[in-house]
Amino acid sequence: MKLNLTKPLVIFDLETTGLDLVKDRIIQISYIKVSPNGVEERGNELVNPEKPIPEDVAALTGISNEDVKDKPTFKQLGQQLAQKFTGCDFAGFNSNHFDIPLLAEEFLRAGIDFDFSKCRLIDAQTIFHRMERRNLAAAYKFYCGRKMEEDFEAHRADQDTEATYRVLMGELDKYAPGANEDPEKVLENNMDQLAEFSKMNNNVDFAGRIVWGEVKDRSGKPVLDKDGKPQMTEVFNFGKHRGLPVADVLHIDPGYYSWILAGDFTYNTKQVLTRIRLREAQKG
Structure with a gap:
């Protein structure tokens, strides 16, 4: 074939x-x-x-x-x-x-x-x-x-x-x-x-340090898109911010980004995190 x-x-x-x-x-x-x-x-x-x-x-x-x-x-x-x-x-x-x-x-x-x-x-x-x-x-x-x-x-x-x-x-x-x-x-x-x-997982980076998770409203309910499916966002899958959206952590704990870049993480994890940070910065 x-x-x-x-x-x-x-x-x-x-x-x-x-x-x-x-x-x-x-x-x-x-x-x-x-x-x-x-x-x-x-x-x-x-x-x-x-x-x-x-x-x-x-x-x-x-x-x-x-x-x-x-x-x-x-x-x-x-x-x-x-x-x-x-x-x-x-x-x-x-x-x-x-x-x-x-x-x-x-x-x-x-x-x-x-x-x-x-x-x-x-x-x-x-x-x-x-x-x-x-x-x-x-x-x-x-x-x-x-x-x-x-x-x-x-x-x-x-x-x-x-x-x-x-x-x-x-x-x-x-x-x-x-x-x-x-x-x-x-x-x-x-x-x-x-x-x-x-696909066998919901990883954003290859190492699985950042994964896709559902966007939740203040009551903890999933936020749906126009097709009625849960909206997804990048969330941390390790450490003290496990389960939290990456974009939120970059705002409330900006030093976490520098810690990861200086740490023993894969280059791909650092690359993905940097792209998210740049995207969020462009949003203002």
């Missing part, structure tokens, strides 16, 4: 030094950029993380410190990647929970303000888990009819990217309207719907 695209879709995967969004770094990035006309562009880069690769990571990925010592850093690759990715949507496997947040951090560390809020983020793992609830290898066997180890080398970003691309297309084939009798297992070949289906 050909993807029904209105703008380019980047299917990608990362290998990293670990799972900490603040401390860990990318060691490999692989992507397939699919254009609405069906043209596919593939990219695969080893990245110097500027820190040692742990032995267990090297054993798992097959990527050693020797492999990356002469490779470009993400800062050196960032502008090139940002140019390729601008105007695109993104898809991956567990990408909304890890790969997108870490990629956002790497862009910001490189001084590149790449705005993922304007992208539709499609997670083939979320679709798979909500439909079948297994891992990538099981997804590949289920949707593609073959064992993953027969076609790919395990734990390499370029291999996992190819497998994810095939899984995503297999998902759209299996859950196409009219393809099965279960009305709850239908997916339209539409990037808006796939991105909405991939």
Whole structure:
């Protein structure tokens, strides 16, 4: 099945030094950029993380410190990647929970303000888990009819990217309207719907420090919009201001903003908070 695209879709995967969004770094990035006309562009880069690769990571990925010592850093690759990715949507496997947040951090560390809020983020793992609830290898066997180890080398970003691309297309084939009798297992070949289906939380920032919450009136009742749905606003999801609207906290406790900017929070959290602060300042 050909993807029904209105703008380019980047299917990608990362290998990293670990799972900490603040401390860990990318060691490999692989992507397939699919254009609405069906043209596919593939990219695969080893990245110097500027820190040692742990032995267990090297054993798992097959990527050693020797492999990356002469490779470009993400800062050196960032502008090139940002140019390729601008105007695109993104898809991956567990990408909304890890790969997108870490990629956002790497862009910001490189001084590149790449705005993922304007992208539709499609997670083939979320679709798979909500439909079948297994891992990538099981997804590949289920949707593609073959064992993953027969076609790919395990734990390499370029291999996992190819497998994810095939899984995503297999998902759209299996859950196409009219393809099965279960009305709850239908997916339209539409990037808006796939991105909405991939959402697993109400986070505003990737780390979940700021989330969407209902606007309440003075009596504590939800404020409704013109369609009768609750109006939503950004609220803090941690600390002494947990549950309070971010805009209100910025007015009553402006030092909280400076504390977060100086603290050990992800760059993306600081980026989101800064955008809210600038928006509120423009309101006067």
